[in-house]
Amino acid sequence: MPPRRPRPLPRSFYRRDSLVVGPELLNKVLASGAVRGRIVEVEAYRGGEDPASHAYRGPTARNRTMFGPPGHLYVYFTYGMHWCANAVCMPEGVAQAVLLRALAPLEGLAEMRAARPAARSERDLCRGPARLCQALGIDRRHDGADLVTADRGVTVLDDGTPPPEAPAAGPRVGINVAAEVAWRWWVPDDPHVSAHRSGARRRRPAGARDPA
DNA sequence: ACCGGGATGTTCT
DNA sequence: GAACATCCCGGTG
Numbered sequence: 001m002p003p004r005r006p007r008p009l010p011r012s013f014y015r016r017d018s019l020v021v022g023p024e025l026l027n028k029v030l031a032s033g034a035v036r037g038r039i040v041e042v043e044a045y046r047g048g049e050d051p052a053s054h055a056y057r058g059p060t061a062r063n064r065t066m067f068g069p070p071g072h073l074y075v076y077f078t079y080g081m082h083w084c085a086n087a088v089c090m091p092e093g094v095a096q097a098v099l100l101r102a103l104a105p106l107e108g109l110a111e112m113r114a115a116r117p118a119a120r121s122e123r124d125l126c127r128g129p130a131r132l133c134q135a136l137g138i139d140r141r142h143d144g145a146d147l148v149t150a151d152r153g154v155t156v157l158d159d160g161t162p163p164p165e166a167p168a169a170g171p172r173v174g175i176n177v178a179a180e181v182a183w184r185w186w187v188p189d190d191p192h193v194s195a196h197r198s199g200a201r202r203r204r205p206a207g208a209r210d211p212a
Numbered sequence: 213a214c215c216g217g218g219a220t221g222t223t224c225t
Numbered sequence: 226g227a228a229c230a231t232c233c234c235g236g237t238g
Binding site for chain 3: 043045052053054076078079080081082084086099101118128129130131134172173174175176
């Protein structure tokens, strides 16, 4: 029983630093039409100051949405098969964003299951940045979508649930630089938070031989 | 539960 | 050619 009727976050919410927006996005609701989930895990990326950010070396065709106005969705393709989604922060020209890493499914569970046949449980439906995009049908078509006007059906809603008073924090997942900063936040004890895979899993180059 | 390896293609060196 | 803001499956404990 949410204290009030869900409504999209205003543009001003996103116009701030991703280190502030990140933890404040916890417990907001990501909606793609009628398919919805509560945001339980996020990470901040900070453009030119952040070597792990796609925007670290300046604008490219891929990352241009990050340099655009706040409150839009930056969707990128990775590992040859997955889409991941971020909320763009800060005024136009400053490339910051918050990666949406996990949701607790709320509505449209049947559609999520149909979109994610590999998920073995409700818990796995949106546990991970690419999984949640798959569950909500987010892909290339949504890069640049406006979260405030919901021009492509995707938005972030405030239903009155406040962020956790003391969000859990730790290093970001899956990166090999700037691993010391704790720019990942999650709702403490929530089972839908993605597993932190310890250590950088380095792929061996395709032709590399084992040490004899 | 935890771990390792393969999938798959765009982007950048 | 290598890296990549990942996921899935099959192995083992």
